[in-house]
Amino acid sequence: MMILSGILLSTPAAARSPEINDIQLGDTIFVYESGLNLSKLRAHVDYPVTSLRQYRDDDPGNAFINEIPISDDTSVTILEGLVGDYYGIYFAYNPTNGTSANRNVRILKPTLEIDVVLAHPYHYESAPALERIPDTTRLAVKIISPDVGNYYRVETTNYAEVDIVITGPAGAETTMIGNTNLAAVKLTGTETFTDTDANRGTFTLGQMGTGRYEIQARWKKPQAFANYAEDSNIISFTIGTVTPAPTPTQIPTTPEPTATPIPTPTTGPVTPEPTLTPTAEPVTPEPTPASSAIIIPLTAFALILFSYYRRERV
Template identity: 40%
Template sequence: MILRRGNPMSSTNRHVGGVFLICLVAVLFVASISAPAGARGAAISDVQPGDTIFVYEEGLDLSALRNAATGNPVTALQRFTDDNTAKGLIAEIPVPDDTDFDLIDASVGGNTGLYYAYSQADGLTGNRVYVRYPEVSIEAVLASPNHADRITGITIPVGTPIALRVVSPFVGTDYIAGTTHASVDIVVTTPGGAELTSFGGTNLANLPVTSPQFYTDDPGVGGPIVLDRLEEGAYQMQARWRTPQGFADSAADSNIITFSVGDRIGVDVTVVPTTPPTTAVPTTVPVTTAPTITTPPQTTTETPVTTEPTTVPVTTEPTPVPLSLFPVVGALCLAVLAVGRR
């Protein structure tokens, strides 16, 4: 009976080879998921499949959207109903040169969304991009660490530090390639009409839009805005595109925030209602002292005139009283006569 001994190294080699293959796949997988994904290619103009491109961008290179097998140039970007290429075509953007393409507003016409690359030679290439308008908005909040406290519509004490929340959801994530990004200026319009980008002790110019949302007092961005020692009147704040130039020239700027410093209009308004109740109206009533000229007082003066009956008792001649003296006088006369006779 002959026993055959197998080669132990063969099974060991197979085991080592399997382990090595598994490790290699794992390393490649980890490397693939850990590699940073850029919004664009090496340059901001290098558009890759799945990127977002913005209206008013200039000099875009769409050659990466070509059919890889043929390399024929892209001649149009097409949008379909429900983003389904089997359904109807609803919008088309012509591409005269896919290596130097300007995305103008007139070509988009408000039809933003998912677009498929199309070639006259190949038809749909199988690659697609998103088309959006660059948007930015601002909101006033208290300075860090109280960013959750909105101050729009309320009154705050003079000297309170505030900040602005700047929101640009797509530009802040998709318009980035290396160190290239968009930027905005926060422009403050004073009551006299002057436009400033340095205000409240903070430089608000050329703020980088490198995230969907940031605050003007974030580290490395600007700082808190202190509303103190300011000219009285109404102020306005607005975020305006600074870069890229296409955004600065044509894209819509943000909403406007208005606030007042030392607002005295309210005081004037409170004074105005106090002027109508002037006391001149009541004084005119006493001026009409006609009631004092009423004739009843004159009739009272006539009543003393009618009291002349008092003269009647005076004229009721007490002369009869002297008449009572005649007997006395007569008696005296008689006495005189009698003495005379004697």
Template identity: 40%
Template sequence: MVRSIYARISGVGIVCALLLLALVVIAPAAARGDTIAEIESGDTVFVYEEGLDLSALRNETTDTPVTALVKYTDDDLDKGEINRISVPDETDFDLDDADVGEYTGLYYAYSKEDNARTGKRIMVRYPEVRIEPVLAAPNHADRIEGITIPTGTAIAFKVIGSYVGTQYVAGDEHASVDIVVTTPGGAELTTFEGRDLTDLPLTASNFYTDDPGMPGPIRLEGLEEGKYKVQARWHSPQGFADYAEDSNIITIYSGERIGVNTPLPTPTVTTVTTPTTTVTGTPTAAPTTAVPTETTAETTVSETSVPETTTTVPATTPAPTPLTLIPVFAALLLGILVMTRE
């Protein structure tokens, strides 16, 4: 009994531990400090950010200012440096792309006064955003890029900002984008089919424009037929809006709607008619093929009379030739005599 109770308690403990672990994994990471500019060890910092405060990356023992961010080969502190970013003012730092180049990844804070690493580190990335056109909820799995969308169809846009949506956050402060629609005539719109697509906050790794709190589904009604181009462009922060690369450009086509119960047009069948010739006048009997028959031929030769010859089909049974009865009787009598003698 004791062993059974102990096993049950252990099982409950294991389940609780798994639940706690799941909560830790699911819970969003605290990206920044009290404000978006306050950077702490473990944060992700994006190229083109401005006015960052790196003072929380100081060495806790010496408390000397951070003067550089250093990236090491293979992120191994015992290997050489591959990039060093100077930090003139740790409380007002701008991260430029010219300082980062292709060397994104893990950087360690460095103190010139201590001539040593502070033990604090951050991740450096470029801000990226991408969009996909989809059918409105609940059909978000149906992508519609590059195809003609029937009039009356409700659509939405999926906005993907994996790291910005989860790491550029402090309280209610997030990065945001505008979705710009370019019409077939070349006009650029941020209000499309009655939906305001400006200043959409990146509050998660991805979202849809018809999610709760978002502008809602876009119903394509009365649009000019043709090709529409759509792009997400950075709205905030200002450094992203000024310098960061905007999203991919997607293309959708608007066309006439074909209803479900609309009968399909009947295909036209072309009949090839063989021309006939009509002859006017007295009709002439069609020639018939003569079947050869045996007829009686009569030939007349001058001054010589030839009897008329008639060709007849021979009878099936030939006519019997008459025999004289005397030889027959003689043969019979001879046979009787021979038999009598014996």
């Protein structure tokens, strides 16, 4: 038993003719392409296309919002810097003829995405979504490139191609897994599966050995895509025999000794000190002065006695 863990990371098809660089009305072209022949977009044979214009709401009656200048409409290079963020419908323009609604092409960016899936007929099952995969499980790579897969072709030939590159544990790169060659996979539609080609077949984890791997789709054809277009996401995964993790040995914990409490010293009953009651000294009341109503009669009576006493002496 092996384990695989990791992160993975339309419209109707149109065709160019007679050659891949010969662009017809309504075709889809891609940034990075070069040598494109746009002469079929001329309104008149004597008036070459001088620019491609994108109009607001894809209506040539509105103001244009981006323009790609063209010096020779028989050999045109679509630079990413000239397109910027303005992907979509562009109309052929000439200052003499102006433009018209049917003389247009669509400009897109080539994109790639991959996933590892179970082999046919189980392509909808993403392999990393399964917890455990037996090393004999047949697998394939799903390549997602809806625009290039549908529009870069001449009838049923001259498709864009990618290499599925596997980086092994030591860093070496290859397009082989066992006897399965994953080089030069043709992009024939929105999704392409590497096992739909009878000459290519499937692969298993058992053919790869243990270790950490990466899988990526890289542009091979056209050369402009290989030179400038971004390759796919990278799927990183590890193959190895499942070994249960050892249970860690529990080291017994010696409890810390409990401290003996210090006894509280016993104290005898406390005899309260006697409360001294202060001796109150007797208070001698002050004499109350006699009323003036009493003093006046007494004074008169004393004068009478004094007068009487003198008469007796005389």
